[in-house]
Amino acid sequence: AQKVTQAQTEISVVEKEDVTLDCVYETRDTTYYLFWYKQPPSGELVFLIRRNSFDEQNEISGRYSWNFQKSTSSFNFTITASQVVDSAVYFCALSGEGGSEKLVFGKGTKLTVNP
Amino acid sequence: DARVTQTPRHKVTEMGQEVTMRCQPILGHNTVFWYRQTMMQGLELLAYFRNRAPLDDSGMPKDRFSAEMPDATLATLKIQPSEPRDSAVYFCASGLVRGKLETQYFGPGTRLLVL
DSSP, X not given: OOEEEOOOSEEEEETTOOEEEOOEXXXXXSSOEEEXXXXXXXXXXXXXXXXXXXXXXXXXXXXXXXXXXXXXXXXXXXXXXXXXXXXXXXEEEEEEGGGEEEEXXXXXXXXXXXX | OOOOEEEOSEEEEOTTOOEEEEEEXXXXXXXXXXXXXXXXXEXXXXXXXXXXXXXXXXXXXXXXXXXXXXXXXXEEEEXXXXXXXXXXXXXXXXXXXXXXXXXXXXXXXXXXXXX
């Protein structure tokens, strides 16, 4: 069965610090998809990235970067030079069995960036 | 900027009352999902539709919940009768599935409180 573990329940940093949010997944599928979503205090879920299992290249988007390592079943998310606006709950998600659209979400990591 | 819309954004009701939540998916998307978010359970998939046909509603309490798509621009989730344990944030998401998993885009959610 699919499983996503975000072991860090809450993280607190000071502005401009770098922070890494961990995501470890379990699946027997050879083809699967991984996602990160951001949920700011306003409550909506904002899509950040989608990655398929065949693409292990790391990705950078501005201050955001993602490190996908199949060997350790991890898809970690790093925010460089964090800002107060980065404060949110971040969810990692994995496609359902067989690559289905029934996403399985982790419990989320609450990030607080203090000024 | 296409977005999923949901109404109402907030709903307070008394136990036993019927609750109807509405969702307008992004134009052109063929798959619509209903999720529920609670502190205890996190994000759970309740049901989803492809081309307006229900594909899976195994996550939904059948006795009181029902989900429909009267047309391609409207999805509804009904609870009758509502109970205090139904208090949660209900998210609708939509995506375009064309043989492989694509990204799901979430609406702002309906925050439901059942007294």
